[in-house]
Amino acid sequence: MSFWIIAAAGAALVTVLLARALSRGASAPAETGTAHDVQVYRDQLAEVERDVARGVLPDADATRVRTEISRRILAADAAGHIVVSAGGKPSPVVTSVIAVVLLGGSLALYWQLGAPGYGDLALQDRIARAEDMRLNRPDQATAEAELPAADLPPELSSEYQALLTRLRDTVAARPDDIQGNMLLAQNEARVGNYAAAAAAQGKVVRLKGTEASVEEVSGYAELMVMAAGGYVSPEAEAVLRAVLSREVENGTARYYWGLMLVQTGRPDLAFRMWDGLLRR
Structure with missing residues (x-):
């Protein structure tokens, strides 16, 4: 009986860990990357303003560059919102399916390949x-x-x-x-x-x-x-x-x-x- 308790507890633990991993999703790395991109574009805008102030960048070119950088900032920000919304917590149905597959599948596999009710037999005893x-x-x-x-x-x-x-x-x-x-x-x-x-x-x-x-x-x-x-x-x-x-x-x-x-x-x-x- 102790074996079954330990096996069930192990399968339940794995299920919890997988559910937590799914709840985190892939949004954290993507969101971090998006924030980095936005900061880079803002630094580029600041660099454009400095170039205009030093007189090394004409106003016409500066306007065109500001427009392009602003477009990229908007696109990166929109992409970040999409990733965050898609990386939400998994539904209870998904979690339940994972639990059933892990617990039920593990028990079925052991029932097929293992020896329920049969005690451990050391190598010396087998010989x-x-x-x-x-x-x-x-x-x-x-x-x-x-x-x-x-x-x-x-x-x-x-x-x-x-x-x-x-x-x-x-x-x-x-x-x-x-x-x-x-x-x-x-x-x-x-x-x-x-x-x-x-x-x-x-x-x-x-x-x-x-x-x-x-x-x-x-x-x-x-x-x-x-x-x-x-x-x-x-x-x-x-x-x-x-x-x-x-x-x-x-x-x-x-x-x-x-x-x-x-x-x-x-x-x-x-x-x-x-x-x-x-x-x-």
Whole structure:
């Protein structure tokens, strides 16, 4: 409640200051300038009289100059009256509109962009909250279970579907066949069955062990993320960590690591990682 009182008081203060500024208007500077102009013209008239008295200015020329200066004095005086009348106090309607726009607009903007009723959260608390979110987020199996089962695209030919079914049966009968699992991972990913593709690629990585290339391991992590609908699970994070331990500048791993940071409440760290990745 104290926040709303302070915010309303601040908006009211700004409204009062604007109303006072409008009430002053632009007449003061203009009026001052007009008075200065009139004084200059009067000094010029006095100078004309002195020139006539010294005999350096003929009477005919003096009359013409007096007429011109007098015309200018009248014009400047009239202009000063116009400015003063136009620079009067604003109407109550204008002041009311300003108050409504400032107060109502400020409240509406905060209601849209702010968090009414939500207490202040210090940076240290936000970091701790993000770390807790990261440690307690759902695992890979939970994320995959929440997604609908993948269906074969209808545009696949019957021949391709038959070959894919035969490949699945062959790999199931020979689970330690590295080449078969590689082909299965590629084809399952091609038809959008990312969970099966990730499982097959995971077998490839485990069967190869230390001989698995960085591309194969990073591809495994990417398939895990795709199988979870774009979510970076703790299991996918572990695979990404393994990739970065071998190749710290790996683009795929750094991209998905940044995605994990965004999902766990640390967009600041993700920005640094993605900014460096884009620059490189």
